[in-house]
Amino acid sequence: xxxxxxxxxxxxxxxxxxxxxxxxxxxxxxxxxxxxxxxxxxxxxxxxxxxxxxxxxxxxxxxxxxxxxxxxxxxxxxxxxxxxxxxxxxxxxxxxxxxxxxxxxxxxxxxxxxxxxxxxxxxxxxxxxxxxxxxxxxxxxxxxxxxxxxxxxxxxxxxxxxxxxxxxxxxxxxxxxxxxxxxxxxxxxxxxxxxxxxxxxxxxxxxxxxxxxxxxxxxxxxxxxxxxxxxxxxxxxxxxxxxxxxxxxxxxxxxxxxxxxxxxxxxxxxxxxxxxxxxxxxxxxxxxxxxxxxxxxxxxxxxxxxxxxxxxxxxxxxxxxxxxxxxxxxxxxxxxxxxxxxxxxxxxxxxxxxxxxxxxxxxxxxxxxxxxxxxxxxxxxxxxxxxxxxxxxxxxxxxxxxxxxxxxxxxxxxxxxxxxxxxxxxxxxxxxxxxxxxxxxxxxxxxxxxxxxxxxxxxxxxxxxxxxxxxxxxxxxxxxxxxxxxxxxxxxxxxxxxxxxxxxxxxxxxxxxxxxxxxxxxxxxxxxxxxxxxxxxxxxxxxxxxxxxxxxxxxxxxxxxxxxxxxxxxxxxxxxxxxxxxxxxxxxxxxxxxxxxxxxxxxxxxxxxxxxxxxxxxxxxxxxxxxxxxxxxxxxxxxxxxxxxxxxxxxxxxxxxxxxxxxxxxxxxxxxxxxxxxxxxxxxxxxxxxxxxxxxxxxxxxxxxxxxxxxxxxxxxxxxxxxxxxxxxxxxxxxxxxxxxxxxxxxxxxxxxxxxxxxxxxxxxxxxxxxxxxxxxxxxxxxxxxxxxxxxxxxxxxxxxxxxxx
Amino acid sequence: xxxxxxxxxxxxxxxxxxxxxxxxxxxxxxxxxxxxxxxxxxxxxxxxxxxxxxxxxxxxxxxxxxxxxxxxxxxxxxxxxxxxxxxxxxxxxxxxxxxxxxxxxxxxxxxxxxxxxxxxxxxxxxxxxxxxxxxxxxxxxxxxxxxxxxxxxxxxxx
Numbered sequence: 001x002x003x004x005x006x007x008x009x010x011x012x013x014x015x016x017x018x019x020x021x022x023x024x025x026x027x028x029x030x031x032x033x034x035x036x037x038x039x040x041x042x043x044x045x046x047x048x049x050x051x052x053x054x055x056x057x058x059x060x061x062x063x064x065x066x067x068x069x070x071x072x073x074x075x076x077x078x079x080x081x082x083x084x085x086x087x088x089x090x091x092x093x094x095x096x097x098x099x100x101x102x103x104x105x106x107x108x109x110x111x112x113x114x115x116x117x118x119x120x121x122x123x124x125x126x127x128x129x130x131x132x133x134x135x136x137x138x139x140x141x142x143x144x145x146x147x148x149x150x151x152x153x154x155x156x157x158x159x160x161x162x163x164x165x166x167x168x169x170x171x172x173x174x175x176x177x178x179x180x181x182x183x184x185x186x187x188x189x190x191x192x193x194x195x196x197x198x199x200x201x202x203x204x205x206x207x208x209x210x211x212x213x214x215x216x217x218x219x220x221x222x223x224x225x226x227x228x229x230x231x232x233x234x235x236x237x238x239x240x241x242x243x244x245x246x247x248x249x250x251x252x253x254x255x256x257x258x259x260x261x262x263x264x265x266x267x268x269x270x271x272x273x274x275x276x277x278x279x280x281x282x283x284x285x286x287x288x289x290x291x292x293x294x295x296x297x298x299x300x301x302x303x304x305x306x307x308x309x310x311x312x313x314x315x316x317x318x319x320x321x322x323x324x325x326x327x328x329x330x331x332x333x334x335x336x337x338x339x340x341x342x343x344x345x346x347x348x349x350x351x352x353x354x355x356x357x358x359x360x361x362x363x364x365x366x367x368x369x370x371x372x373x374x375x376x377x378x379x380x381x382x383x384x385x386x387x388x389x390x391x392x393x394x395x396x397x398x399x400x401x402x403x404x405x406x407x408x409x410x411x412x413x414x415x416x417x418x419x420x421x422x423x424x425x426x427x428x429x430x431x432x433x434x435x436x437x438x439x440x441x442x443x444x445x446x447x448x449x450x451x452x453x454x455x456x457x458x459x460x461x462x463x464x465x466x467x468x469x470x471x472x473x474x475x476x477x478x479x480x481x482x483x484x485x486x487x488x489x490x491x492x493x494x495x496x497x498x499x500x501x502x503x504x505x506x507x508x509x510x511x512x513x514x515x516x517x518x519x520x521x522x523x524x525x526x527x528x529x530x531x532x533x534x535x536x537x538x539x540x541x542x543x544x545x546x547x548x549x550x551x552x553x554x555x556x557x558x559x560x561x562x563x564x565x566x567x568x569x570x571x572x573x574x575x576x577x578x579x580x581x582x583x584x585x586x587x588x589x590x591x592x593x594x595x596x597x598x599x600x601x602x603x604x605x606x607x608x609x610x611x612x613x614x615x616x617x618x619x620x621x622x623x624x625x626x627x628x629x630x631x632x633x634x635x636x637x638x639x640x641x642x643x644x645x646x647x648x649x650x651x652x653x654x655x656x657x658x659x660x661x662x663x664x665x666x667x668x669x670x671x672x673x674x675x676x677x678x679x680x681x682x683x684x685x686x687x688x689x690x691x692x693x694x695x696x697x698x699x700x701x702x703x704x705x706x707x708x709x710x711x712x713x714x715x716x717x718x719x720x721x722x723x724x725x726x727x728x729x730x731x732x733x734x735x736x737x738x739x740x741x742x743x744x745x746x747x748x749x750x751x752x753x754x755x756x757x758x759x760x761x762x763x764x765x766x767x768x769x770x771x772x773x774x775x776x777x778x779x780x781x782x783x784x785x786x787x788x789x790x791x792x793x794x795x796x797x798x799x800x801x802x803x804x805x806x
Numbered sequence: 807x808x809x810x811x812x813x814x815x816x817x818x819x820x821x822x823x824x825x826x827x828x829x830x831x832x833x834x835x836x837x838x839x840x841x842x843x844x845x846x847x848x849x850x851x852x853x854x855x856x857x858x859x860x861x862x863x864x865x866x867x868x869x870x871x872x873x874x875x876x877x878x879x880x881x882x883x884x885x886x887x888x889x890x891x892x893x894x895x896x897x898x899x900x901x902x903x904x905x906x907x908x909x910x911x912x913x914x915x916x917x918x919x920x921x922x923x924x925x926x927x928x929x930x931x932x933x934x935x936x937x938x939x940x941x942x943x944x945x946x947x948x949x950x951x952x953x954x955x956x957x958x959x960x961x962x963x964x
Contacts, residue, residue: 719920
């Protein structure tokens with residue numbers, strides 16, 4: 001080697017591949033206001049559409065009079081259900097096998113429901129016109145409580161399916177019932193529960209909240225009547241699925257539809273579903289022949305687009321006197337709102353909720369979920385989690401704490417004696433999952449040691465004594481959580497959305513000068529795909545991540561994929577990227593063998609080049625090979641260096657983590673000060689530690705919001721009481737504590753690079769950690785369960801109900 | 807939402823009662839009232855412009871009076887719609903206590919509000935409603951006193 005060739009360490013560093021703390025390449029434009037979001041898209045002659053929304057949660061529509069609105073200069077059209085009906089578009093299918101009104105058809109079922117679509121020359125005229133549309137309502141009784149919805153004689157909400165005894169997921173036993181979905185062995189579980197030494201029983205409610213991305217939902221639909229091509233820009237977490245759905249709904253051939261997701265300002269599940277705004281914009285563009293933009297405002301977003309959670313989880317956990325768990329029983333009453341528009345894989349109407357046995361070796365379990373209609377907005381999306389995993393984690397981590405309390409045991413020890421052991425993996429859970437890998441004891445011991453768990457308990461006991469002596473009004477809580485996620489949906493054999501198997505894809509083109517472009521079927525909403533997928537590829541093909549463009553979101557150029565949600569990008573598209581890279585490398589090896597005049601088998605891969613075995617001075621770098629692939633005729637090989645991979649994962653991945661939150665709770669003001677938060681994540685192979693840390697910080701802050709104050713609250717009339725950011729809690733730097741992050745590394749045995757996904761773990765594990773800390777502060781006073789969010793008022797009420805105010 | 811208040815009006819009870827049934831005085835007293843039509847002794851129709859926080863809307867509504875307990879007491883129910891801004895339904899009981907030259911007016915009102923108005927948070931709506939009620943009665947008391955002065959004048963000159 002001559003002096004100009006960098007040594008091996010330098011070559012590895014130049015790659016910026018796996019494990020490199022590479023700065024996010026996206027941030028240059030995001031931090032300088034140069035992102036290109038959907039509202040930045042302005043097309044010539046573009047019109048603006050906006051909705052007349054229902055102020056009532058349940059009412060019959062007597063009449064809609066758009067005369068005054070149409071008389072306003074600049075108003076082009078006012079669409080109602082009557083206009084969409086001839087096209088068959090006044091209702092649309094939901095992702096959950098139900099159907100949903102696009103525009104109110106005879107009645108409204110939730111506050112904020114879309115009643116009419118005003119199309120005007122700009123958004124200000126549209127806003128004025130909305131005020132001029134006169135809608136006469138006849139109000140009907142409102143049901144906001146899912147238990148009341150199932151009572152005999154309850155007002156029938158969905159008159160369109162009132163008599164249907166069968167829904168998309170089996171029998172319905174009440175007009176307001178959607179489905180009962182069950183998993184596990186009910187009889188055996190009930191037998192164990194009825195004969196156990198100890199049973200802890202509790203109703204655990206995970207309240208209704210909202211993903212609330214900073215950028216609301218929106219789109220621009222542009223129908224070119226000359227060439228028959230529809231272009232749809234929008235905030236889509238799954239652009240290819242949107243294209244297929246748009247084609248099936250509109251009858252436009254799929255090749256004539258181009259869906260583009262530009263930069264997206266956060267999704268968190270909110271941007272997975274198909275909303276009436278998309279349908280109305282497309283119809284309006286077809287009718288007017290002009291591009292039509294629709295962008296939600298904040299109130300629209302909080303009031304009408306997909307909510308999350310709202311699960312009432314009744315649990316029974318059985319154990320021996322020594323604390324060995326023998327069974328878990330769970331029944332959920334799931335409030336789905338007015339339409340079942342949950343975004344779950346088709347076969348799983350309650351998502352992956354049956355991961356609710358958590359990290360514990362529980363021999364027998366049963367779970368049943370009743371889906372119920374109420375007069376609330378539809379949705380039920382996975383808010384930074386994989387399909388109801390966060391509800392499951394919260395449920396089991398609360399049940400463990402309640403069981404520990406009943407047993408009089410330390411909750412950390414109770415977890416330890418029930419963890420699935422390292423040698424039990426792959427582990428088959430009682431509810432049907434195959435956990436791919438894990439090492440829970442190691443992670444747990446590391447976490448407890450890092451926070452000096454025993455010291456914390458000593459301090460807590462001292463504080464309690466001081467409180468009883470009247471020396472302090474602050475109690476100390478230690479919130480423990482050990483969670484296991486199930487992400488990376490998923491195997492095509494059991495995971496699909498609207499019939500499309502949940503594989504994902506990557507297509508790579510190497511350019512002659514040794515740089516590359518990779519296109520994927522996913523779409524970043526802030527996760528940093530352009531940074532991390534380039535790193536995966538850099539390590540596979542020996543081209544620096546800085547010389548690889550990652551492009552997503554344009555269905556005309558990207559290979560078909562199912563999109564980004566449920567932490568599936570790295571487990572599925574990341575795997576496709578690695579495998580496509582390996583195809584590139586296989587062809588590169590043949591080219592190198594030709595150039596070096598040796599047999600393929602005589603070469604070995606070394607960081608960024610093929611080297612002749614035993615002759616390190618004879619090599620060809622990837623840059624040289626790329627150039628040769630375009631300019632030399634190589635016998636038996638096609639020119640060029642390209643590859644595509646469609647990856648169907650054999651299993652999900654199972655990231656896990658240990659989170660510990662320490663807080664001081666003022667019993668008089670209800671203020672909870674978070675003193676310490678320690679988060680250990682095991683996401684398998686770590687692609688970019690800095691991106692992981694950023695993801696964990698973001699997810700923990702959302703978890704803080706959810707656990708401590710964020711809520712979509714309704715009054716009895718069905719009014720959304722939290723329709724603005726004044727009432728809907730979104731933490732700022734002011735409320736956000738410091739986080740300490742840590743890790744262990746247990747690679748996935750089936751993923752090509754062993755990566756598991758991490759973006760959602762902090763939301764899944766963070767919520768029970770915060771909530772358990774609040775509960776733990778009051779444990780000595782007998783508190784079993786107090787529902788989230790733990791805002792100051794609720795904490796004060798808890799203290800008051802326990803008689804701590806004297 | 808509930809509103810409860812009492813106010814002393816410097817006029818005899820009969821006059822206060824008459825003023826409460828006088829569309830002209832009511833129209834001038836109700837903040838933002840653009841139109842008040844009396845369809846019968848018990849049926850009124852009103853158009854009122856309301857501004858609560860960032861929401862400004864024209865409400866159209868009907869009010870039905872129940873004067874069966876007059877002049878000591880009467881009650882009313884009403885509902886109004888402000889289109890995109892929301893809607894309101896309410897009822898009130900008004901009691902008039904004779905204090906010689908003065909009248910003590912007590913009212914007890916209940917209201918349900920919906921739509922954008924309700925979403926702004928009940929704290930804003932409640933305080934605004936209180937302010938509006940106070941403004942109404944302040945103006946109302948003024949108008950009744952003026953009317954009293956006018957009606958007394960000819961008697962003096964005669």
